[in-house]
Amino acid sequence: MITGFTVILMGGVSFCYSQANGTPPPLDEDLFLYKPVPDILIDTGKTKIQLSSLWQERPLLLAYVYAECKGRCSPYLLSFSNAVNTIGGVNRDYNVLILSFDTTDNISRVRAFCRMAGIDRNQKFIIGTTNAVDLKKITNATGFWYKQIGNSNQLDHPVQITGIANGQIRRIITGDEVAAQRLNEAVQILSGYFVRSYPMSSKNILFRCFETDPETGAVKITAGAMIFFVPAMGILVIIFYLFYFKNKKTV
Amino acid sequence: MQSQKLYLTIFLLIGLLIVLTFRYISRSTKNPNPEWVVKKAYKFRGILFYVQMIVLFVLLFFTFSMLPYSKSNETPNLVIPVDAMMFSFDIKYPGTDSAGTGQKPYIPVNQLIEFRVSSKDVNHDFAIYSPKGDIIAQVQAMPGYVNVLRVKFTEPGVYSALCLEYCGMAHQIMKTEMEVK
């Protein structure tokens, strides 16, 4: 009985465990918090603007992509754009800048790439490129890196959303997907609202216990939350086994 | 009265009441009365039940308005990240570099301060002690999470922060000071 139970438990653990695989190498957000962001020049195609103009009125969310990416940029942009659609408020509560980190990119190609990845024109995202010197400044300041893979035109790089308010980094969201909940917290933090607590970049974590729905605020049933039900289910299994299965006659 | 002493007084009064009750009951056995049956106490038990329910629910109602998880969206005057680690606190006053610019950073009095507390290694706790040595607020510092504590210091002075979650062999030396002026 107990062995059986342990087996079920181990099975459950390995099941949830396999789901958590594939997390990217962690970035220590703390090292960058409250560090100033360099006021670089952004080329949006029509005009050249200072980065500071984007954080003047409202906070700024910054994502990095490059147009030739055949890897994680497109799915990442899609999840980012979905998260933004879920929480709403672009150009009202915050600005979004998609910045190319490939200096050979030209703006129209980056635009086309974003469009293919699912970014809509009415989403009011700002899409831009910058020069090599400025790119180095901003990536250094925000903990972002990239390197060429062999002789190909492909670049190896992490994915992250950098949250900037008043010219300082206030939050960096890492992870292969942008969860709307994380993005929502980040926007609240950037806007100075009270957020009781938020998890830092996932660092190779087995399970998270609580994830909440950004729209309703309700706790979602994730693998981590399910663990709380295991003791209760264990009790039920034992009771049913003893009182209704093993000693059927007495019932 | 300072809140800790108030709670202590409540505890001592109720504790005394319990001791006196038990004493009264044990004394009653000196003159036993076998005629007295436990059922006679049921009515009194019913009253006690309702009294306890009412007292607890009134207390629940009042204390729920005093939770430290403030929902207020008042913008804090100052946001200070705090990193706890074995066995120190790194208070990152905004605008100061780790190199230090000469002027000692301080916390302004009567302003809303937001501490963003996290931990670099194990669980710690960031407990703020007034200059007189009373805890005024605290929050756990948990690795992987940033917990946000909002405090308004109403009196100037040198406040201390101690770690209140056992974090290893030098847990008791983990302390930092903050000047409020």
Next chain:
Amino acid sequence: METKSKNIFSSITLWWMLTVIILFIVLAFLGLFMRTEQANLLPGLQEYFYSAMTLHGIGMAGIWYVGSMAGVIYVSAKYISPSKKVQNFSYITSVLGIVVILISVVIGKFAAGWYFLYPLPFKGTWPMWSTVAFLLGITILGVSWLVWNFDYLRAVSEKYKLHHALGWQYISGKEEPVTPPFITITTTSVIACFAALISAVILIIFYFTEIGTEKMNDALLMKNLTFFFGHLIVNLSMYLGVGIVYDVFPEYTGRYWKNNRAVSIAWNFVLLLVLFAYFHHLYMDFAQPVWMQYAGQIASYTSSIPAAIMSIFGTLAIVYKSNIKWNLSSSFMFLGIMGWAIGGIGAVIDSTVAVNTVFHNTLWVPAHFHTYMIAGLVMIIMGYFFHVVLEISESNRNERTSQIILGLYLIGGYGFVMAFYMAGADSIPRRYSSYGWDVISKGPFWAEMGLFFGLLLFLAILLYFIVFFNKWKKAYHTLQ
């Protein structure tokens, strides 16, 4: 003295009792050592403080759990038939688990606290093997106690239907069949105990997963599991002890505790509430969803209602103007219920979120649970153990030294916990090996006070042991 057919668990219970009392003395000594360190009276030995704290904590939580459980098994022989083999198995494996933990702490210098809060076991100054050994010791105890609980519930299931064991017939207004309150209380407690042990198993699996792979665990999830398990096991020890009082106390008062609707509702209610009370350990973890914090305070508050209305009030009612025979056993059990009530007040105060902001992890916390234990459960079990050795050895129930033991115990015990309460109200932190800072400069004074009363208490425990061991030997020879 009434004669009974010989209890089949007499022999194993004797061994349980002796083991518990001897370990109690050793662990109490470690407690005194800790207070001595905090009073700065033995500055050279400070490095052993946290190891002593770890051993004291796990040991006390463990022995009073097995003490209560062993007592429950002995009483239960009146109603049901747990397996004798399982009793022996649990005894041997529990001792083995204790030995492994001892090796980890004494030789390996493991000092992560009895609740080994993740990820501290991996980040300490002690070697990795001692962490593994500690976790292994916990695993052995977990398996041992799972089997023990499983067998107890099996024995219940052979005699009672589930709804009868839980007393639901009374709730629906029937008086038949009769279920002793002891069975209802222990069944609900044992069921809840499964939840505690299963969460301990999950916790241990997560630890070993982290040792075996590159994965890390979520600190919040681990903390929830830790306190669910830790809070429950200590809380349930108390309930098992109360179950014993329900059954044994009537032998002294001549009035019987009958099961009825109120008793059944109360204990079924407790089974549910006790699962949520642990939330109050995480009030200062703002990452925990707020509804859990509300639920924690509600569960902690409401779980005091059945305790006060049924068990504490019930004890008073059963004693009032009764023909009770006061001796060491009945006095200890009666006063144990009083200590439970007083500790409960300390607990309810601290389970208020707003209060917890200033009391969390100060000495107020050990104050309330030491009241529960020293003045509550320990008194109940010590009283009950004495009752059992007298019963087995067929001795007279009057013991001349009992007044002295009782007096010393009460003065020592309450003085000892008061030093904790006062220090808690002075914001003195718990789990500090010394109080070197100005802001907590009252710490050493309260430690001295605690030490003084602690020594009186220790003396009372030693006197108890002498009297107890005397009867124990007699009981042992009676069985041969």
